[in-house]
Amino acid sequence: MDVGIIGGTGPAGRGLGLRLAAGGVSVAIGSRDPDRAAAVVDEMAAPWPGRLVGELHGVANEDAAGAKLVVLATPWEGAVRTASALSGQLEGKVLVSMGNALVREVGEMLPLVHPRGSIAAAVQAAIPRTRVAAAFHHLPAREMADLDSGLIADVLVCADDPEATAETMSLVERIEGLRPLDAGSLSQAAAIEAFTAVFVTLNIRHRAHSTLKLAGI
Numbered sequence: 204m205d206v207g208i209i210g211g212t213g214p215a216g217r218g219l220g221l222r223l224a225a226g227g228v229s230v231a232i233g234s235r236d237p238d239r240a241a242a243v244v245d246e247m248a249a250p251w252p253g254r255l256v257g258e259l260h261g262v263a264n265e266d267a268a269g270a271k272l273v274v275l276a277t278p279w280e281g282a283v284r285t286a287s288a289l290s291g292q293l294e295g296k297v298l299v300s301m302g303n304a305l306v307r308e309v310g311e312m313l314p315l316v317h318p319r320g321s322i323a324a325a326v327q328a329a330i331p332r333t334r335v336a337a338a339f340h341h342l343p344a345r346e347m348a349d350l351d352s353g354l355i356a357d358v359l360v361c362a363d364d365p366e367a368t369a370e371t372m373s374l375v376e377r378i379e380g381l382r383p384l385d386a387g388s389l390s391q392a393a394a395i396e397a398f399t400a401v402f403v404t405l406n407i408r409h410r411a412h413s414t415l416k417l418a419g420i
């Protein structure tokens with residue numbers, strides 16, 4: 204598999220996996236329960252006959268972590284524990300963290316500030332032999348999962364390792380309509396993750412499905 208998505212059975216992992224497969228990438232959708240992953244992959248592929256150029260497979264998280272490039276798409280609460288348990292499989296690889304720590308409160312989203320600054324930084328601290336990048340935080344899962352929706356968005360990518368940034372940006376480029384932007388070191392993940400709360404709140408208040416697109420770059 205080209206890409207493995209740990210926790211890939213949720214809306215975020217499904218949307219990302221589907222778009223990547225449509226872009227010709229072979230994707231392993233990972234789960235704590237491989238039978239659930241297999242069922243989810245059948246559900247994902249069914250509405251899009253002939254549209255998925257890359258293969259989709261439902262596998263255990265351990266096998267998803269064996270892919271060349273790996274994305275971590277569990278809820279933030281499970282990110283560090285899940286990555287730590289897979290540290291052997293992830294050693295030497297690039298792991299893309301897409302987790303946001305958010306809490307919903309009286310009609311808006313608020314960011315939870317992790318003691319390490321961000322979920323991505325916490326994962327990096329837990330598995331230092333893996334090169335962690337952060338990306339995909341602001342993509343709406345529903346639009347990602349609808350191949351007919353004309354998705355246009357910028358994806359902010361940050362990492363401490365330049366190769367991790369480059370590999371993640373190449374991955375983003377496999378999805379039509381997405382533009383990767385190098386947003387700096389992994390320290391930027393704190394602001395990128397927290398901004399998701401603002402972004403989701405804007406969409407709630409304006410009853411919108413907007414995506415992030417920066418003018419002038």
Ligand SMILES: NC(=O)c1ccc[n+]([C@@H]2O[C@H](COP(=O)([O-])OP(=O)(O)OC[C@H]3O[C@@H](n4cnc5c(N)ncnc54)[C@H](OP(=O)(O)O)[C@@H]3O)[C@@H](O)[C@H]2O)c1
Nearest residue numbers: 210212213214215234235276277278279281302303340344
């Ligand atoms: N939803 C969005 O629009 C969106 C967009 C951008 C980024 N994100 C971020 O992407 C991540 C995933 O979002 P989501 O909405 O797809 O989340 P989700 O549905 O709550 O979780 C994704 C998958 O993770 C597994 N999982 C659940 N709890 C877990 C735990 N404690 N430990 C390990 N695995 C667990 C489950 O798969 P199994 O039961 O099959 O193992 C679940 O299907 C989040 O961190 C979110 O902030 C979401």
